[in-house]
Structure formats: C-alpha cells, structure tokens
Amino acid sequence: MTRETGRKLIASNKKARHDYAILKTYEAGIVLAGTEVKSLRAGYCSLRDAFAGEHEGEIMLYGLHIAEYGFGSWTNHAPRRTRKLLLHKVEISRILAQLRDGNGLTMVPLSLYFNDGWAKVELALARGLRSYDKRQALAARDAQREIAKHLGRHLKGATTSRP
Known part of the structure; x- marks a missing residue:
C-alpha cells in the first residue's frame, strides 16, 4: 500500500x-x-x-x-x-x-x-x-462584506446603488 x-x-x-x-x-x-x-x-x-x-x-x-x-x-x-x-x-x-x-x-x-x-x-x-469584542468583529466583517459587494457592483458597471 x-x-x-x-x-x-x-x-x-x-x-x-x-x-x-x-x-x-x-x-x-x-x-x-x-x-x-x-x-x-x-x-x-x-x-x-x-x-x-x-x-x-x-x-x-x-x-x-x-x-x-x-x-x-x-x-x-x-x-x-x-x-x-x-x-x-x-x-x-x-x-x-x-x-x-x-x-x-x-x-x-x-x-x-x-x-x-x-x-x-x-x-x-x-x-x-469578551462579548463586545465578538460584536465588534462581527460588525467589521459585515462592513467588509458590504464594501466588497458595492465595489463588485461598481467594477461591473452597475453604478446605481440600492439601499
């Protein structure tokens, strides 16, 4: 083997x-x-x-x-x-x-x-x-995801942003 x-x-x-x-x-x-x-x-x-x-x-x-x-x-x-x-x-x-x-x-x-x-x-x-450290990490991760989503739309040519 x-x-x-x-x-x-x-x-x-x-x-x-x-x-x-x-x-x-x-x-x-x-x-x-x-x-x-x-x-x-x-x-x-x-x-x-x-x-x-x-x-x-x-x-x-x-x-x-x-x-x-x-x-x-x-x-x-x-x-x-x-x-x-x-x-x-x-x-x-x-x-x-x-x-x-x-x-x-x-x-x-x-x-x-x-x-x-x-x-x-x-x-x-x-x-x-501590719990507040975890919340900050989750908020930062969500913000990064949101930024990446908007950047991806911008690069694809979709300039209209939705709320």
Whole structure:
C-alpha cells in the first residue's frame, strides 16, 4: 500500500476562532491507539470541548472526542480519554512559561488533520474574547462584506446603488 501524501482535514474548531483571540499557533503530533486512527480516517471526531493543558511537564489534550471504531472489539478505546501531544522540549517549555504567567492564556485545538499519514493537531495559544469584542468583529466583517459587494457592483458597471 502506498503512503499518503498531503494534508487531509479531519475536523476543525470554528467556534474557537470566534471565542478566542489567537496569539500563536503550533503543530503537534498526537499519540493515538490503533482504533482511534481508524475512527479518525472515517471522520468520527469532535473538537468542540477540547483543550490542552499541562500534566507532569508534558502537554496533554483533554476532551477530544473520537468515536469508538465500529469494527473494534475489546481493543476499542475510550472516546474522551486524555491524549499526549508530541512537541519539542523547547516548544513545551515556552508554552508552559506563557501559560503560567497568569495572563489568562489557554491552549485550544483549532484543527485535526493527517499530514503525510501522521495525525497532527493545530494548537493555538489564545486569550478569551469578551462579548463586545465578538460584536465588534462581527460588525467589521459585515462592513467588509458590504464594501466588497458595492465595489463588485461598481467594477461591473452597475453604478446605481440600492439601499
């Protein structure tokens, strides 16, 4: 069997980009059991309640739901078990230093994907947004959409603008 190449997205956490201000992103490997990999290849995964945290000097992923593999037997995994993330020691020490500073930062997974056959998770060092920050972002996005719509009409020659 030939080895996979390229990047295949399994799941993304769109809500995280809405709820958090992303400061820095990291790519980490993830330690999985055999039935977890088969379930991920089928696309049965949810990042909704997942977050990363420290456990004995390592970074672990909590709350990631990978459904049990349908054809698994007694070797099946627990769907929400804690999973170890694979990062370089230097990256781990930098991340943990920033998390311990007490600036209200957290680690949230943004996406889970296969990169050349290896399961990877994109982590973000993020700060939670308040509701007024979210409203400002939505208003700015709507304004940009409105500007693009009017510019598109202008470029096409439709000079009449409708309210």
